[in-house]
Amino acid sequence: MHLDHTHSGPAALSADAHRPDGSHRALRIGLGGPVGSGKTATVAALCRALRDELSLAVVTNDIYTREDAEFLLREAVLPPERITAVETGACPHTAIRDDISANLEAVEDLEDAVGPLDLILVESGGDNLTATFSKGLVDAQIFVIDVAGGDDIPRKGGPGVTTADLLVVNKTDLAPYVGSDLARMAADAKDQRAELPVVFQSLRRERGVADVAAWVRERLAAWTA
Template sequence: MSKSHGPLRVGVGGPVGSGKTALMDLLCKTMRERYDIAAITNDIYTKWDAEFLVRSGSLTPDRIAGVETGGCPHTAIREDASMNLAAVADMRAKFPGLDLVLIESGGDNLAATFSPELADLTIYVIDVAAGDKIPSKGGPGITRSDLLVINKIDLAPHVGASLEKMDTDARRMRGERPFVMTNLKKSEGLDRIVGFIEAKGGLKRAG
């Protein structure tokens, strides 16, 4: 385990459709041979994202939990994270050797953030299809996440988005905080995200 309080907990947030669940799936499949992993997803009234991960074979079903937040999903990762903290505790009880817990938020707006009590590191996912002005709009997800992922770069020419503008705005809004441009459909940029989690989270590869 990476820390005295237990496994490293990484929060994955971002707007609906940006690629959060795709990233969760890829991270699980890429890192599961090296680390002891569990995944927790948040949905308002369903467990659709958790069920997707199970169907995809991201991890064994007992390592995937779905939290039904009801009402506002942002509250469940920030002001009152008790349901998610309980889900983490359940996973730790089942798997005492956990190295990493990935926690996907429900659909977020740019103001949503993870409680420090819940997540040690935060990754915020936006996508090019939403427009190249998104990085310039700011908000905690853009400016304060530990890693910003700008996904679906392959769609830029189809939606008239400028990757150069997004790069410039992301640098301006984030200062020294890193960001990665990705096409998760083809796993482009995934290695940089994995490397960030390992380095920033202090994970040690098995063997």
């Protein structure tokens, strides 16, 4: 990273904390997790919770291009120019881990176009339990699973469940209907993750995304400190 504010170099290579003009770039938080666990709904709820206090933008990575981006556009959680879709060639995990170049362009272009930004949420396409974000792309990652996907997912572990900076167990309101044991999920998650935090959430209940939003605010405070 270079801090020479007088010299405008070519674009940053990857995770540099500063933009070519020397300014501090936005915090980038990745949201991954299996298909249907509620990543896009969590992103939408986060946008609604944070958009009045922060300047934020979203990058989506779809399996079929643009579907998640179009959901966010329809829901009007942010102005359209703050939402970008990255096309992933049927391999969403590749685009967030092995070859992050398209996502880096997307976050840099968003900062250039609508910046300065405080926060960029990068949503992965629904994938499997092994998909994690590269550190070259995001500063922190949230892994979203849901109770309907089976209460043994925390026990099974996998890189997402084990190493994500925040594990979100979503759709807790469905637990009684699908026979998921929330206490067991919490205990298994604790075993797998030690001190790393876990949030149980239901976007249908009043508290909604508040805990995840609070965690994001903490990360942002640490990033800008």
